[in-house]
Amino acid sequence: MKFPIPKLTVWIPILACVASIASSAPSTSGSGANYSFRDPPLNSMGVKSLSELRGKPIVIDFWGKR
């Protein structure tokens, strides 16, 4: 049995939609050089993204309260 393959006109909007979702996802992997915080960190003193800290080293400490 053969399945019908949708025409190109169907695929284009689907691919565009997938690309749009991917590009709007928060940057949480790879280089974090340009990461923008959705909610400014405590004590951030106005810093909203890592790019604003460029020029100084950044230490990220993953920890858990529990």
Added chain:
Amino acid sequence: MPASTKLQEKLGDDVQVIFVESQGTPKDVYEAFAWKMKWMGNRAMWTTEPPISPKSNGLPEVALLGIDGEVIMQGHPGDFGKKFEEAIAAEIKKGKEAPEGTPKELKKAWQLFNKGDVAGAFAECDKVGGDDAGKARNEFVARTTARVTRAKWLIDNGYVSEAEKLLETLEKSVKAQADLATKVADQKARLAASELADEREADKAFTFLVGKIAKEKPFEDANVKKAQQIASKHPGTKTAARADRFVALSKIAVSK
């Protein structure tokens, strides 16, 4: 945790520590916990958003991002030993030099800029001339403007003494540079405005209190009472809101 706190306290503005709470603890609870553990009172930031993906599922984990934002080291803190601090020191040194690939004739401009002499750096760019000098000049303008924007944010949010310190440094740095000097002067004028007097007094009192108690027993009754007094004495200020938050945090029951 304590190691990164110590790093922030030891290296001050040369480094930025960002603590990422990774077990879904509510913001108020982990902030109260951090106060109780005497980890507050420095420039470290606190968030639940990981700016980079953790490498493993286990905690703790640390990562070092270099001055250009690239990950240099990442893993369990115990894996690195002294190498971690050495790498930070190397990045700080690099941050005070001209960026890699800077033409030889523009190194002096970068040296001057990194020492805080923005006007001197501009003069050096003008002397050298050409596209590269123009690019360096634009970078100096962008970085300095970002600092002025930060000063504005500090004023808007009631961090008056911090804004004063920053603007004083900037004023010296940009003298004789009309555009930047005007931007700095605008913010200095805001600082001098009479409507900021109450905020200034409140911020001074609360900053002093936090500096004094952060490493002692922050939530001791006497300290909480002092924060409460600052909030009551300066109603409607941004600092009063900070003091009220401190009081609210002190009431959250957290176990060490």
